[in-house]
Amino acid sequence: MTITITGVTQDEPVDGLGDGDTSPDAVIQGDKVLLRAERSGNGNGRVYRITFTADDGAGGSCTGTVNVCVPHSSQSECIDDGQNYNSLQ
Numbered sequence: 001m002t003i004t005i006t007g008v009t010q011d012e013p014v015d016g017l018g019d020g021d022t023s024p025d026a027v028i029q030g031d032k033v034l035l036r037a038e039r040s041g042n043g044n045g046r047v048y049r050i051t052f053t054a055d056d057g058a059g060g061s062c063t064g065t066v067n068v069c070v071p072h073s074s075q076s077e078c079i080d081d082g083q084n085y086n087s088l089q
Contacts, residue, residue, distance in 0.1 A: 001056055003031045004052060004054075004055070005051070005052050006052055007050075007086075008048060008049070008050050008086075009048070009051075009084070009086060010026075011080050011081040011082055011083055011084065012085065022036065024087060025048075025087040026048065026087035026088055037070055039071070044076070045069055045071045045077065045078030045079060047067055047069055047078045049067050050067075052064055052065075052066070067080070
């Protein structure tokens, strides 16, 4: 089984105010993706969406997505405001 990360997006600006002003927020390393655990101080938590392809090496493959939440606080959940930003830039 081979997993290929094909993209990472997020619902907050990559280099927005109140989030540490650092970029990129995601880095792909082989079959892994490293995500920055930051969110806007004024927001409702950051939602990353990782897209991938899985290949079984015998002609079968599928695509999928995984959402990852960086909550605003330990007592809150993330709200996805739309995957409008490329985390890799």
